[in-house]
Amino acid sequence: MLIGQTRHLYAEHLQAAGVNALLYCGQGLSHVCLWAQSEVEEGDRLYNGLLAYLASELLTQV
Numbered sequence: 001m002l003i004g005q006t007r008h009l010y011a012e013h014l015q016a017a018g019v020n021a022l023l024y025c026g027q028g029l030s031h032v033c034l035w036a037q038s039e040v041e042e043g044d045r046l047y048n049g050l051l052a053y054l055a056s057e058l059l060t061q062v
Helices: 003-016 041-057
Strands: none
Touching: none
């Protein structure tokens, strides 16, 4: 089984168990990809997507 397929299966199993899981597969990103924010376009995309997700799920306006 390929690594990408394993990630998708893991996300699917989490979702089936009732966990709100979101899988983001960035092209060419490594486990330290957030450090690439503002240096690599894909790092910017991940960082902005992460902030948008957190804002929609965790933050509320007062």
